[in-house]
Amino acid sequence: MSTVDERSFDGQGQGLDGQGQNAEGQRQGAGGQDRDGGGQDPARQEALGVLRELTRAPEADFHEGQWEAIRALVVEKRRALVVQRTGWGKSAVYFVASKLLRRAGAGPSIIISPLLALMRDQIEAARRAGVAAEAINSANSTQWGEIMGRLRAGEIDVLLVSPERLNNPGFRDEILPQLMATTGLLVIDEAHCISDWGHDFRPDYRRIRDVIARMPAGVPVLATTATANSRVVADIEEQLGVDSLVDGTGGEVFTLRGPLARASLRLGVLRLASPEARLAWLVDHLGDLPGSGIIYTLTVSAAQDITELLKRAGHSALTYTGGTDPEEREAAERALKANEVKCLVATSALGMGFDKRDLGFVVHVGAPSSPVAYYQQVGRAGRGTDHADVLLLPGAEDREIWRYFATASMPDEARATAVLTALAEGGVLSPPALEARVNLRRSPLELLLKVLAVDGAVERISGGWRATGRPWEFDRERYARIAEERVTEQNAMLEFEQTSQCRMLYLTNQLDDPTGQSCGKCDNCAGPWYSTTISEEAKALAGGATARVGVPIAPRAQWPQGMDRLGVPVKGNIPPAERALEGRAIARFTDLGTGQSLRALLAPDAPDQEAPAGLVQAGIRVLADWGWTERPVAVAYVPSRRRPVLVESFTRAISEAGRLPFLGALETPHGGPSSQPGGNSAYRLADVWGQFAVPEGWAAGLAEHRGPVLLIDDLVDSRWTMTVAARELRRAGAEAVLPLALATPA
Template sequence: MAERIDGTTDMAATDMAATDIAATDIATLETAAAGPDGGALRQEATALLRALVGHDAAEFHDGQFEAVEALVSGGRRALVVQRTGWGKSAVYFVASLLLRRRGAGPTLIVSPLLALMRDQVAAAERAGVRAAAINSANQLEWGQIQEQLAANTVDVLLVSPERLNNPRFRDEQLPQLVSSSGLLVIDEAHCISDWGHDFRPDYRRIRDLIGQLPDRVPVLATTATANSRVVHDIEEQLGVRSTGEHDGGVLTIRGPLARASLRLGVLRLASPRARLGWLLTHLNDLPGSGIIYALTVSAAEDTARLLREAGHEVAAYTGRTDPAEREQAEAALKENRVKALVATSALGMGFDKPDLGFVVHLGAPSSPVAYYQQVGRAGRGTPNADVLLLPGTEDRDIWEYFATASMPNEGTATAVLRELAAPGTVLSTAALETLVNLKRSPLELLLKVLSVDGAVRKVSGGWEGTGQPWAYDAERYGRIAQARVAEQNAMLDYENTSGCRMEFLASALDDPAAAPCGRCDNCAGSWYSDSIAAEATESAGAALQRAGVELEPRAMWPSGMDKLGVPVKGKIPPAEANGSGRALARLTDLGWGGQLREVFGTDAPDREVPAGMLKACVQVLAQWGWAQRPVAIVNVPSRSRPLLVQSLARGLSDIGQLPYLGELAVPHGGPRSGPGGNSAFRLADVWDQFHVPDGGEAWLAQNRGPVLLVDDLADSRWTLTVAGRALRLAGAEAVLPFVLALKG
């Protein structure tokens, strides 16, 4: 199956098959490489390495040249599992140049993130490697890059895994690239595996890509975060040959993953206020510049705002950050113009700053492997870097939220295939939304999974069925779900362990060299202070109690609503639209989010709005700054929390001395489904379900002005949109929605 280089025998590998090759240590391969051909190759490769890193005395790390030699001389398939900063990119850049000198075609690198591509292209250019990238951010350059490929003036081409399924690229360009490539590189190869902490469906296409390669073309897969199960999965996929048979000659070079520069610690604090207070107190004590990770977009944005208000130079970096702003933020951190980026996992693989001095987590990632991947950004080129985890009681709830959003569902998968079953049927994702009740992001993820499984195919104009049989692999997804739960429990074990923290993380990655580090808080004692300045606690508390999030009104009807019996399309007419609304907070907020999650918990009883929460809502209304004060309050009826919604509406009415007109009527029984689903189905469900209360039209005719529309929770916002439309059609001059919580 696989030849391993790690100085030990991998017992997990020997259990896989009787034909498994015995482990070979690096010294043996070095001896083989020192022969006449190997010696000359090493000299040539070393010269290229020195040009790459800009140091005349640079030498290969253990395993680097052996990987280069296996690719260039042996035409082999290799997997390199080494810690971040070890120099995996040096292996494929040096190998690429050596292969090009020997007449091979360009190297094709599948790379997952734009930040990674930018860094790799820059590094390649420094070494004289002619590199280019094809991704969603440089479409204007594609034509020029294709001309360069045709002229054979590109040494390395980087593509995103999603590009492999772009119809034009897949059908017109990829076949030529496959036939002419001199080397295929799969960066962040753990994404290939179901078991990888950052599995991506599009990466599974690479198995088919490997199978299409001429057998003479070497393949290199690299990752810093793969345990034995992921390693075995990658080896299986690397071994696929064009004949359909499996090659047992995969060479795996696996080094120790622990980084001696990292000083790990876990500090348990009682509340979000205490965690933010600690950060305000000690951010400047942390070495150099670094990254503060948060679990949600709102937590990252709120933390960045708090730190900036306290005078710290920081910036937020999330999936909501504009691509151009992301690039600017990355540059600011690399150039030490900011103390930190406050980031979600959007800043992960591919960000390269060798002197990153610290990583702090406000809340824990859902697995030790994911945690190691993020903390591995620090201390790559410095002797010391500090890594501190500040876990939160809300972490598990956030883990579960994201876990349930990422798994395909058998019912929706079957529905998608049914809609695409007729020959000649091509539907866009937007069109499928009107036929299958699934939101855009999970629908796109499901289509990727079905495409990789061969059941659907992306074509010009959308998606079509292939007619190939497909069955929901319940056993597989069940195993993955169980593995995710085990990973979450392991993360809790990391937080609570009394043993060495680095040894724990290395063991989670099945590193045979895992050993006590002598530096973490458990090995050497707490290196961080748990003191929190009183003024920092007050500032954090005030920030967390800050209430009010804008609730943007819907501006467009979903496309294809006529198929669901709803006669609307295009822009929502101004005379039927809501104005800008407000929410007390997001469910994911660090401040009010915790209390709101308790109120909206699955097992939480319906009760009157808490007094403190009602007071905060009044503060939001007082700070709204509306052009005209509302003349009345109406609430949306609620099946699950009628007491909560009515008490909120009546409370705001009493305190604000605004007439309460009651709740909207539902003469047709109200919406048939609960919250959730995609926009088209949600709109169809609530369409024409709400009417103004008895006497409401007459009252609105005599009292001109805005109406405050109250509800408990906003998700898709179609309930508020349709309810507001009913009020507008009944004579309300404007409708201002107000809800306790904004989901997401």
């Protein structure tokens, strides 16, 4: 007789090995009832019947805790939190509960789910199990009317929505009230996103607290996650227990926590000396890993570069990042599930809930910033198999990447105050209009707006955002604690890399799982299971990949909105006669090879110096591979406050190597821009506007050397320095401008 886990919803009814064990090799109980569903509890008998219908397995039975969770929802109409490892069967709980509640006359279940990929998997699983499921998200807005019609007609059992929909004005004001008035069960999947202590906090998830408070009395609520430590559990419980605005009820939450160890996973950490060595290991040993799997990277550029390297080495691989087109993402998911590729090389965009039961391995090139985030990602593997390999290849650059993302996502009091002031003065403003008033880039600006909206200080309406006028104070102490916790998590990840303890036990301890024990199979328990040899051929191939240089720099074609507010008299399109051509950077800071040496060379505390020979050679290779339609006829540079020797010496070396006339540096009549990093387009443009001028003596040279001018700068980020400098050169007579930067951040 078999028990049921999430794999049982494959339409085959084949969840276990027929011996009362799941793929993790653990005995599963039946919630204290008879294994055949007899006993004296008719509610459990009915639930078991539904389970067997859904799984098409006549002998299926519940995992320990599944019936308890279902009973809390269906019989007791409680608010429940389920913290169980990936593969335990959390979806079985809410699908069975949904069917039971629907039989009793309740409305459809609403599942709040954070990712489109996860929604697709959940809908497919529901439909295979005979549960009528649909989704409302940004990808199917044209179908919302039809879906709502089917909801009203009672044709849908489960509706999935993304948390971002909760603050979409049309959805929030027109659709959400209808859903909440009729729903029979609210499910919050990946509930650790509720908590700003969680590894993947999302401000929109905080709105769920308000949704729960406005729900009709007696509607059960289920929150599920596989990655929550005690601090996150307490935070979720507090939000689930919010008092109802309808009848004042709330209070205690039923919490079910199970063991989180994943017996199918064989963990390991392999520390290699360089990016080239890590890539060479992949080239040599990817084929040794079982089945198909995922290679995680910390940056988009690393994912793209590794994919190309593996393809050149003869491996089948596809890239999956936040920048991948939605259609390509979906095609990549299908290819991996069908084992048509050996791996997807992915960022965290392929994370929560991606469901491939037989995923054979997960490799990380670069470590996530916390053990909890790492546990969540490796949990993609071994969900329906007895064995899967998990290997971490950490890098020296990991900590700097962690620091960048942690800083970018943390709210700032001064900027929050500036946003509130701008909205109070400007009324309803769109994000582009706000950028002309607040020096914040789009992504952190939108994140800050979400945080302020959750706090009730602003609200999103048709046409943009507006201040609510409610009092707001920056919770300095809270954000300081969160920042401190992030550092603690990073240190814990470094300790995971170095520990001699069982690696699975270390991870489950980080999740405050009291049942953890040594796994007996990781590299610390049983010795290294992976090869450490690297062939010369792989080293050469990887060395060529990390030595590759040349990153396209797209020219700016349009001025930011609202520049007149900042004293810059431009708007609309940049005239073609004043634009730069497409440029090049030697490398990105996030590149695994040249990018690492450039990051060190251009670090804020790095000494100014003559251009190293290797940098000059890299610049020459970029010029040789450029593929321009017309060769440059002269070379100039943007003066640098921080690295004047480096930039001038590099420009002179390129001039000599290419036998190009050396024009020198542009003038800075007002002292030059402030050169402060960060900020949005509008403020970055205002900072450089009017700061560059073409020396009078260049007129004759530009007239004599008819053709493109190569313009060199140390770092290209917003591209406005190059845009404004190129405009000055074009207006002074240059036929074209080819920007060349030593580096770009990403």
